[in-house]
Amino acid sequence: xxxxxxxxxxxxxxxxxxxxxxxxxxxxxxxxxxxxxxxxxxxxxxxxxxxxxxxxxxxxxxxxxxxxxxxxxxxxxxxxxxxxx
Numbered sequence: 784x785x786x787x788x789x790x791x792x793x794x795x796x797x798x799x800x801x802x803x804x805x806x807x808x809x810x811x812x813x814x815x816x817x818x819x820x821x822x823x824x825x826x827x828x829x830x831x832x833x834x835x836x837x838x839x840x841x842x843x844x845x846x847x848x849x850x851x852x853x854x855x856x857x858x859x860x861x862x863x864x865x866x867x868x
Contacts, residue, residue, distance in 0.1 A: 794863050803858055808851030815847035 794800060816839075823838035832839065862868045 794859060794868060799868065800859055803862070804852070804855040807855035807858055808848060811847050811851030811854055815843060815850070819843055819846075 823840050825840045825842040827840045
């Protein structure tokens with residue numbers, strides 16, 4: 784009987800990995816700013832926001848940040864499997 788040992792290996796957190804995640808999140812904010820048609824439908828963000836985030840509420844923030852993290856995780860895993868990280 785052959786038993787294969789499979790151990791997942793995680794990417795070490797570094798400045799390069801963090802910058803990829805930050806850039807992917809910023810990119811998703813830019814996409815969300817222009818792609819979301821009905822902004823400001825839910826609760827608004829507390830405090831004063833810059834002009835670029837006008838009519839940007841909690842639902843938009845959660846959606847855009849979630850998309851940014853999924854995009855960032857995909858970029859990090861893809862770059863790692865390609866040997867670039």
